[in-house]
Amino acid sequence: MISISLYVHFPFCQKRCRYCDFVSYPLTSRTEHQAYLALLQRELSLQMEKNVLQGRELLTVYFGGGTPSLFEAGDFALFLEEAKKFFPFRDLPEITIEINPEGFDIEKLTAFKKIGINRVSVGVQSFDHWRLNILGRWVSLHFLTDLFAEVRKTFSSWSIDLMYGLPGESLDLWQRELEQALEFDPPHLSIYNLTLHPSVPLYAFWKKHPRLFPSPEFEALVWEWIVRRLKKEGYHHYEVSNFARPGFECHHNLRYWNNDEYLGLGVSAWSYISGKRRKNTSSLKNYRQRLAKGELPIVFEESLSPSRKLGEKIVLSLRKNEGIPREFLYAWGKIERKEKHRIIERLIQEGWLVEVDGYLRLSPKGFLLANQVCAELIDSA
Amino acid sequence: MSSMNWIRNFAIIAHIDHGKSTLADRILEICHAIPKGKMREQFLDRMDLERERGITIKAKAVRLQYFSPGQKREFLFNLIDTPGHVDFSYEVSRSLAACEGALLLVDASQGAEAQTLAHAQVALAQGLVILPAINKIDLPAANVERVEKEIETILGSNHLPITLVSAKHGTGVEELLERIIEYIPPPQGEKTPHLKALIFDSLYDPYRGVLPFIRVVDGEIRRGMRILFFSTKREFEVLGVGVFTPEMQEVECLGPGEVGYIVCNMKNIQDSRVGDTITSADHPISQPIPGYRKAKSMVFCGFYPVDSERYEDLKEALEKLQLNDASLHFEADFSEALGFGFRCGFLGLLHMEIIQERIEREFSVEVVATAPHVVYRVLDKRGEVLEIKSPRDFPSPGEIEEAEEPYVEVKIIVPSAYLGGIMELCQGRRGTFKDMIFLEENSVLLTYELPLAEILLDFYDRLKALSRGYASLDYEFVGYRPARLVRVDIFVNRERVDGLSFISAQDNAYYRARYLVGKLKNLIPRQLFVVSIQAAIGGKIIAREDIPALRKDVLQKCYGGDITRKRKLLEKQKEGKKRMKAIGKVRIPQEAFLAVLKSEP
Ligand SMILES: Nc1nc2c(ncn2[C@@H]2O[C@H](COP(=O)(O)OP(=O)(O)OP(=O)(O)O)[C@@H](O)[C@H]2O)c(=O)[nH]1
Ligand code: SF4
Ligand SMILES: [Mg+2]
Numbered sequence: 001m002i003s004i005s006l007y008v009h010f011p012f013c014q015k016r017c018r019y020c021d022f023v024s025y026p027l028t029s030r031t032e033h034q035a036y037l038a039l040l041q042r043e044l045s046l047q048m049e050k051n052v053l054q055g056r057e058l059l060t061v062y063f064g065g066g067t068p069s070l071f072e073a074g075d076f077a078l079f080l081e082e083a084k085k086f087f088p089f090r091d092l093p094e095i096t097i098e099i100n101p102e103g104f105d106i107e108k109l110t111a112f113k114k115i116g117i118n119r120v121s122v123g124v125q126s127f128d129h130w131r132l133n134i135l136g137r138w139v140s141l142h143f144l145t146d147l148f149a150e151v152r153k154t155f156s157s158w159s160i161d162l163m164y165g166l167p168g169e170s171l172d173l174w175q176r177e178l179e180q181a182l183e184f185d186p187p188h189l190s191i192y193n194l195t196l197h198p199s200v201p202l203y204a205f206w207k208k209h210p211r212l213f214p215s216p217e218f219e220a221l222v223w224e225w226i227v228r229r230l231k232k233e234g235y236h237h238y239e240v241s242n243f244a245r246p247g248f249e250c251h252h253n254l255r256y257w258n259n260d261e262y263l264g265l266g267v268s269a270w271s272y273i274s275g276k277r278r279k280n281t282s283s284l285k286n287y288r289q290r291l292a293k294g295e296l297p298i299v300f301e302e303s304l305s306p307s308r309k310l311g312e313k314i315v316l317s318l319r320k321n322e323g324i325p326r327e328f329l330y331a332w333g334k335i336e337r338k339e340k341h342r343i344i345e346r347l348i349q350e351g352w353l354v355e356v357d358g359y360l361r362l363s364p365k366g367f368l369l370a371n372q373v374c375a376e377l378i379d380s381a
Numbered sequence: 382m383s384s385m386n387w388i389r390n391f392a393i394i395a396h397i398d399h400g401k402s403t404l405a406d407r408i409l410e411i412c413h414a415i416p417k418g419k420m421r422e423q424f425l426d427r428m429d430l431e432r433e434r435g436i437t438i439k440a441k442a443v444r445l446q447y448f449s450p451g452q453k454r455e456f457l458f459n460l461i462d463t464p465g466h467v468d469f470s471y472e473v474s475r476s477l478a479a480c481e482g483a484l485l486l487v488d489a490s491q492g493a494e495a496q497t498l499a500h501a502q503v504a505l506a507q508g509l510v511i512l513p514a515i516n517k518i519d520l521p522a523a524n525v526e527r528v529e530k531e532i533e534t535i536l537g538s539n540h541l542p543i544t545l546v547s548a549k550h551g552t553g554v555e556e557l558l559e560r561i562i563e564y565i566p567p568p569q570g571e572k573t574p575h576l577k578a579l580i581f582d583s584l585y586d587p588y589r590g591v592l593p594f595i596r597v598v599d600g601e602i603r604r605g606m607r608i609l610f611f612s613t614k615r616e617f618e619v620l621g622v623g624v625f626t627p628e629m630q631e632v633e634c635l636g637p638g639e640v641g642y643i644v645c646n647m648k649n650i651q652d653s654r655v656g657d658t659i660t661s662a663d664h665p666i667s668q669p670i671p672g673y674r675k676a677k678s679m680v681f682c683g684f685y686p687v688d689s690e691r692y693e694d695l696k697e698a699l700e701k702l703q704l705n706d707a708s709l710h711f712e713a714d715f716s717e718a719l720g721f722g723f724r725c726g727f728l729g730l731l732h733m734e735i736i737q738e739r740i741e742r743e744f745s746v747e748v749v750a751t752a753p754h755v756v757y758r759v760l761d762k763r764g765e766v767l768e769i770k771s772p773r774d775f776p777s778p779g780e781i782e783e784a785e786e787p788y789v790e791v792k793i794i795v796p797s798a799y800l801g802g803i804m805e806l807c808q809g810r811r812g813t814f815k816d817m818i819f820l821e822e823n824s825v826l827l828t829y830e831l832p833l834a835e836i837l838l839d840f841y842d843r844l845k846a847l848s849r850g851y852a853s854l855d856y857e858f859v860g861y862r863p864a865r866l867v868r869v870d871i872f873v874n875r876e877r878v879d880g881l882s883f884i885s886a887q888d889n890a891y892y893r894a895r896y897l898v899g900k901l902k903n904l905i906p907r908q909l910f911v912v913s914i915q916a917a918i919g920g921k922i923i924a925r926e927d928i929p930a931l932r933k934d935v936l937q938k939c940y941g942g943d944i945t946r947k948r949k950l951l952e953k954q955k956e957g958k959k960r961m962k963a964i965g966k967v968r969i970p971q972e973a974f975l976a977v978l979k980s981e982p
Contacts, residue, residue, distance in 0.1 A: 007942055165935075193935045220933040256942050270942045277945050302945070312948055350910065371934040372909055375951055 004056040005255050006083060008040060009266030010068040011284060014103055018136030018205075021197035023268045023282045024066045036266075036284075037075050041082045042291050043265050048086050050296055051273060053263065058087035060094040060252035063117075069099040073111035080116055094119055094157075094251045101139045101147055109154045119157040119250070121190070122147070127180045128173065131166045134202070141180075148184040157248055159188035164226075165219055166194055167205075167212035174222045178229060187248035191226060192241040193219070220368055227364060240319045240370055257316045267297075276303050306332075311378045318374055323361030329377070347376060386567045388638045390459040390596070391512075392440075392476045394504060395486035396494035396853060397465030400516040402426055402437055404486060404548035405462040411554065412445040412458070414626060425462045425627060429742075430735060437464040438735065440472040440582065442479075442594060442640055444624040451559045458561075459596075459640035465496055467855055468729030471676040471708065472582075474503045475655055478670075479581040479596035479640055482510040482565030484557070485536075486548075489515045489523035493531040493820055495794050495855035501535050510565050512541050514557055519547040530821040568598075570637025576600035576608065576661040578635075579670050583653040584642070585704035589621075591647040595659060596640045598670060603634035607662035608645065611669040613652050616662050617645035650704050676708040678726025679787070679833060679858065680733060680753045681770050683714055683880060684740070685722030687747040692721045698744035699723060702736060709736060714771065718878040719749060724770055727753070730837065751880040752977035755833045758785040758861055772882040775868040777919050785861040786832050790815070793827045793844070795852035800825055802847040810835035811886060830859065834884070869894045869923075871901070872915040873967050883977045891923055898924040900976040905969055907931040912967050 012033070013024040048054065061083070063076060076097070096119040097112060112120070126132050127141060151158050160181050164174060181189065196203040206213060214222070227237060235243040239257060242250065255262060264271040268282040279300040281287050290297040304312065310332050317324035326344065330337050344360065347353045352366035352373045366373050393401040402423040409415050409424060425441045426432055445458040461476040463469075477483060483504040487493055504511050513532050515525055529543060541564050546553035582594040595602070602608070606619045621644035623631045635641045647653055655676075658669035686695045696713075703709045710726035727733040730753060737750050757769040760783045761776055769775050791812070795803050797819070807814070807829045816828040831840075836856060844852050867890050871881035881901075885893050894916035901914050907928055916924040 195935055216931070216933045223933065256944065262942055264942060270945070272942065272944070279943075279945070308948065311951070312944060315947060315951065316944065352909065368933040369909065369931055371951060372931060376909075378951065 002056045003059045003260065004053060004087065005060040005062070005252055005260065005262040006058065007062045007064060007252075007262055007264040007269055007271075008068075008079065009264065009269040009280075010036075010063065010065040010071060011267040012036075012070055013065070013067045013100070014070065016136065018134070018202040019194060019196060019200055021200050022066065023284075025284060027070060033071055033075065037071075037078060039288060039291055040079060040265050043297065044079075044082060044086070046291065046294065046296055047263060047265070051263075053273070054086060056087055056261075058083065058089045058093050060255060061096070062252045063095075063097040065098055065100075067100045068097055069104055069108065073108060073115050073117075076112070076117065077115035092116070092118065096121055096250065096252055098123060101144060102137055104147065106147055106150050109150050113154050118155065119159075120151060120155055121159040121161060121188075121250075122151065123161045124181070125161060125163045126166065127177055130168070134167055134205075135163075136201070144184075148186075152185070157187060159190060159250065160184065160186045161190045161192075163192060163194050164222055165214060167209070169214045169218070169222070171218075171222060171225065175225070175229075178226060182233060188242070188244045188250060189230065189235065190242050223368060224364070227367075236321070237367075238321045240367060254320075257320045259313060259316055275309070276301055278302075314377050315374045318360075318362055318370060318377070321361065323356070323359040326355065326358055326360050329360070343376065347373060384636070385570060385638045387455070388457045388459070388567050389482070389561055389565050390480045390568060390638065390640060391482040391484060391561060391565055392461040392463050392473070392480045393484045393486060394463055394473055394477070394500040395465055395516075396488070396491070396496040396500075397436065399465065399486050399488040399491065399494075399497070400548040401465065401486055402462055404484070404514075404516065404546070404554070405443070405460060407548055407551050407554045408445065408458075408460060408558065409443065409627075410551075411558065412447050414443065414445055430738065436466060437462060438466075438469060440464060440469075440476045441627065442476075442582075442625050443627045444640065445626075447558060449559065449562055450555075452562060456562060457639075463500075466731055467496060467499075468727075468731040470496070470499065470503075470855075471728065473500050474507075475581045477504050477507050477509055478579060478656070480509060481568055482512060482561070484561070485511050485513045485532075486516045487513070487528050487532060489517045489525055489528055489545075490520045492524070492528050492824055493535060493794060494853035495792055496853070498535055498792060498794065498826065499855040499857075505536075510541070511536060512544070512557075512560060512564055514544040514546050514553075516546050516548050518545050518552065519550055527821055527823070531824060534818070534820045568638025570597065571599045572637060573600050574661060574664040575666045576602055576606075576659065576664070577666050577670065578602060578659040580653055580655055580657045580659060582655060583650060583705075583707075585650060589644050589646075591650050591653050591704070592642045592644055593647070593653040593659070594640075594642050595635070597635045597637055599637055599666075600661065601634050601636050602643060602659070608643075608659050609662045609665055610652060610654075611658040611660065612654055613657070615652055617647060620644045620646055650707060655707060676728060677858070678708065678710045678728065679755065680727045680729055680837065681756060682725060682727075682733060682753040683716060683719065683722055683751040683771065684711075684725050684737070684748045685716065685719040685751075685880070687749055689720045691746050694744065694746045695723065695740065695748060698740045698746055699725070701744070702739060706736075708732070716751075716773065716879045718876070719751070719880045722748075726770075730841075749880070749971050749974060751974045752883060753837055754884065755787050755837065757787075757866065757884060759783070760785075769884075772868055772884050773879045775866075775882075775884050778867060779919075781866075784864055784866045786834055786864045786866065788830050788859050788862045789833045789836065789856040790859045791827075791829045791831050791836070791854060791856045793829070793852055793854050794820065795825055795827065795848050797823050797825050799848040799852060800827070803827065803844065803852055806840075806843055806847055807831060810838075810840065831856075832862075832864065832886070833858070834886075867918050869897075870917050871897070872913075872917065873901075873905070873969065874912055875915070878969070880974055881977065890918060894918075895924040897977055898926045901973055902926040902928055904973040904976055905967065908967060910966075 011023045011025055014027045095117045097117050099120050099122045196206055230243045237243055238249050261273050267284050267287045269280045271278045278298050281297045281299045287297045351363055353360050354363045395401050406424050426437050431438050440461055440463045442461045447456045447458050463473045463476050485501050487497055515528050544553055544557045577599040578595040578597045580593045580595055584592045586592055604619055604621055609616050621631055622635050623629050624641040660666045686692055699711045708728050711723040714722050714724040733753055740746055759767045759781055761780050762782050812829040812831040818826045820826050865887040866884050867887050868884050869890055871878050898914050898916050911930050912928040914926050915922050
C-alpha cells in the first residue's frame with residue numbers, strides 16, 4: 001500500500017518572535033479558530049477530490065505552526081476524525097504537535113494524549129533569559145521544569161528544539177544550555193542555526209552589531225562539542241540537525257528526507273505528491289476565498305525536472321546519517337562515470353565523505369559543511 | 382548677405398555637473414523644440430546610462446529656430462551639448478570644431494574646476510569666441526564675485542561680458558541667447574560647388590548603416606551627390622541628409638555653416654573617421670580641413686566572459702558597441718588563468734566602467750575585467766622596442782634594457798586650504814612640480830607631471846578625500862619617460878593568475894604586493910581547503926597570506942517540508958559561484974581583479 005503523511009499548518013501566534021519570518025497571524029478569537037478548522041477540513045476533502053489519494057496508508061501527522069498549541073484538543077480530534085475517513089491505517093500513526101511553551105496551558109497535554117496525539121515537540125530555543133529576550137520570547141525555567149515533568153509523564157516520544165548562533169554565545173554558555181536540556185532527558189533533540197531573513201527585526205540588529213554574533217569557527221567548535229556530548233549520552237545523530245535515542249527518531253521528518261509523499265494542509269503549507277512540489281497561499285484571506293470558490297489554494301507548483309530531482313535526492317539523503325548509495329550517483333545525471341568517480345574519491349580523500357557498505361555519508365567535518373559538499377556533488381551529477 | 386548671417390553654431394562647455402544639459406533644456410523650451418508634455422529634465426541625455434548616472438556621455442547636436450525679440454527675426458541655432466567628464470574630453474574638442482563659439486558655464490557655488498579650464502583652453506586654441514556665464518545663481522552658496530575673478534584669470538581681462546543665469550529656473554537665459562546673437566559670429570562659408578564638410582561624430586543605425594554627423598564649411602550637400610572622404614579616399618553616394626530637431630529629420634540640403642547628418646549606405650564605422658573632411662567627388666577641394674588628434678586609448682584591461690562559452694557573444698557585443706564608439710579598441714587575448722577574452726583599450730576609467738556595464742546590461746554577457754593599466758614601452762636586450770598592452774607580456778628584469786611609461790600633465794584646481802595635502806600626494810606619486818597659479822585668493826591651479834599609472838591607482842579617490850571633495854583634476858598625455866619597473870605576479874594556490882599580475886615602479890612594488898595580497902585574502906571567499914596567496918617578482922616570493930578553510934555552513938531546520946527553499950539556497954549558492962572565475966578549484970570574484978588598483982586603505 002502506498003503511504004502518505006499529513007502536515008497541517010496553524011498560522012497563529014500569541015505574538016511575533018523577533019527572528020521569525022513565517023506566516024503567522026496574531027492570536028484571535030475562538031470563533032476564528034473554529035472557522036480555520038472548518039477551512040482545513042474543507043481543503044482536505046477538496047484535495048481528496050482533485051488528487052487520487054484515496055486509500056493510502058496514513059503513517060504520520062504533524063500539527064505545525066505558527067503555534068498549533070493555541071488550539072484545543074477537541075479541534076485536533078475533529079480533524080483526525082475527518083482524516084480517518086479518507087485514509088486507513090494499520091498501526092496508529094505518529095501524530096506530533098508543536099508546542100510553544102510561552103503561555104501554554106499544561107493541562108492540555110493529557111487532553112492531547114487522549115485524542116490520539118502521541119508525540120510533542122517543544123520549541124524552547126534557549127533556557128537563557130537574555131537570549132530569549134533577544135529572540136523576543138519569554139518563558140521561565142520554573143515553568144519549563146513543570147512542563148517537562150508533565151510531558152515525560154504523558155508521552156514517551158517527545159523532543160526539545162534548541163537554537164544556536166545567537167548573540168553573545170560562549171562555549172560555556174552553550175554547554176549550560178545543553179546540560180539543562182539533558183536534565184529533562186528528552187528522547188529527541190533538534191538543534192539548529194539561527195537564520196535571519198532581511199524582513200525580521202533581529203536582522204537589523206545583526207546588521208548593526210555583527211560582532212555580537214558568533215563566528216563560523218566558533219559555531220563549528222560549539223557544534224563539534226554538541227555532537228560529541230550527545231553521542232556520549234547515547235543519542236544517535238540521524239540527521240544534520242536532529243538527534244534521537246534509538247527508536248525515537250521523528251518519522252514525519254524522516255519522510256521529508258526520504259522523499260516520501262506528504263500532503264500539506266493550511267495556509268502556506270507545502271505538499272509533495274506524484275513528483276510535484278506545491279505550496280499553498282500565504283494569505284489567510286486568499287486561502288479562505290479560494291476554498292469558498294471550491295478551488296485548491298495552491299500558488300506554486302513545480303514538477304521536478306530529472307536534474308532537480310537528482311539534486312534534491314542528494315541533498316536530502318546526505319542530511320541523513322545513512323547517506324546515499326555510491327551506485328546511485330553513478331547511475332544518474334549527465335556527467336561521465338569516470339569524472340564522477342574522480343570527484344567522489346577526492347571528497348573522500350579530503351575527508352568530507354566516508355563510505356560505509358557502498359553508502360556515501362558526510363563525515364563529522366562534512367556535516368558542518370553539508371551545503372558545500374552537496375553543491376560539489378550536485379555539480380558532479 | 383547670404384542666409385548664413387542668421388546662423389549661430391555653438392557648444393555648451395563646462396566642468397561636470399555645472400548644468401550644461403539643464404541649460405540646453407531651457408534653450409529647447411524657449412525655441413519650442415519639444416512638444417509640451419514631452420519635456421523632461423536633461424532632455425538630451427537619452428541613453429539609459431546617462432539618465433541613471435545623471436551625466437552626459439555623448440555630445441549631442443540640436444538644430445533650433447530661435448525668434449529674437451531684440452532683432453525681431455528668426456535665427457537658426459546649432460547647439461551642441463557636451464559631456465563634462467575628463468574621459469570624454471575628446472567629444473568636446475571635436476564638437477568645438479563644428480562651432481564658431483562656446484558658452485562656458487561655471488557653477489556659481491563650485492567655481493572654476495579642472496575641466497572649466499581645460500575646455501576653455503581648447504576652445505581658445507581653436508579660435509572660438511567664448512561667451513562666459515555663471516550658472517546656479519539661485520543656490521544659497523553661490524559666490525558670483527569669486528567666480529567672476531576666476532573667469533577673468535582663465536579668459537584674460539578682455540573677456541566678453543559674463544551672463545548670470547539659473548538654468549534650473551530659466552533666469553537670465555533669454556539675455557544669454559541675445560548675447561549669443563550679438564557676440565558669436567555667423568559661420569563664414571561660400572556657396573561653391575567645391576563641397577567642404579567636417580565629420581565631428583557618427584552614429585550606427587542598424588537599418589541605414591553609419592551616419593556621419595557633419596558641419597558644412599563651404600558648398601552644399603544634398604541627396605544624389607557623390608562625395609569623397611578625404612582620409613580614406615572612398616566615395617559614397619548621398620542617399621539622404623537631415624538635421625537633429627532633436628529627432629532626426631530629413632531635409633533637402635545642408636548649406637554652408639549648417640550642421641546635420643548624412644545617409645550614404647556606409648557599413649564600416651572606420652570609413653567615417655571623426656575629424657575627416659568630406660568633399661564633392663566631382664568638384665573636390667585640394668586641402669582638407671586641418672583634422673584633430675585621434676582619440677587615443679590610454680587605459681587597457683582584459684575582458685573575459687565569466688562563462689567561457691560566451692566568448693562569441695562578448696565579441697559580438699564589443700563589435701556592436703564599437704560601431705558607435707570609435708575610441709573603443711579591442712583585440713583577442715588569451716590568459717592562462719582566465720581563458721579566451723579581449724584586451725580592450727579605453728579613454729579612461731569611467732569609459733571602461735561604462736562599456737563593461739553596457740556589455741552586461743544590453744548584451745547580458747557577464748565579464749570579468751582585470752585591473753586597468755597603461756601601455757608600457759620596453760627596449761629589450763636585443764634592441765627591440767615592445768609595446769606592452771598586458772602585464773603578462775612584460776619581460777623579466779634580466780631582459781630589459783630600458784623601460785618607459787606614459788606621463789601626463791595634470792592640472793588640479795584646489796582651494797588653497799588643501800594645497801599642502803595635494804602637493805604631498807603628487808610628490809608621493811612620483812610627480813614633478815611644474816607650476817602654481819592662484820585663480821583667485823582661495824583657489825589654486827597646480828600643474829604637475831605624473832606617470833599615468835599613478836592616476837589609475839586610486840589617485841582621484843585620494844585627491845577627493847584629501848580635499849573634502851573640492852579638488853578637481855584634468856590630465857593630458859605628454860609623452861613617455863624612462864622608469865624602473867617590475868612585474869609582480871600573483872599566485873593563488875601556487876598557480877599563477879595572470880589577470881592579477883601588475884607592473885609597478887620598483888620602489889613601491891613591495892608595499893603594493895603586500896597590500897594586494899592582504900586585500901585578496903578578504904575578497905576571495907573561503908573554500909573547503911586552505912588557499913594560499915603569494916606575490917612574486919621574477920620567481921622571488923615577496924608576500925604571502927593564507928585564506929583559512931571554511932569551517933561551517935548554516936545548519937537549517939527544514940520547516941513543514943519546504944524542501945524547495947533548501948534547494949533554492951543551494952541553487953543560489955551555485956549561481957553566485959558562477960559569477961566568479963574559477964582558477965583551478967578556487968573561485969575568484971570580480972572585485973579581486975580590481976583590488977590591484979587600491980593603494981592604501
Ligand atoms: N540649483 C540649481 N541647480 C542646477 C542648475 N542648473 C543645473 N542644476 C543641477 O545640477 C545638476 C547637474 O546638471 P546637468 O545639467 O546634468 O549638468 P551637466 O553639466 O550637463 O553635467 P555633465 O553632462 O555630466 O557634465 C542637476 O542636478 C541639475 O538639476 C541651476 O541653475 N540651479
Ligand atoms: S511562535 Fe514560532 S511561528 Fe510564532 S512567531 Fe514565534 S517563531 Fe514564529
Ligand atoms: Mg550634461
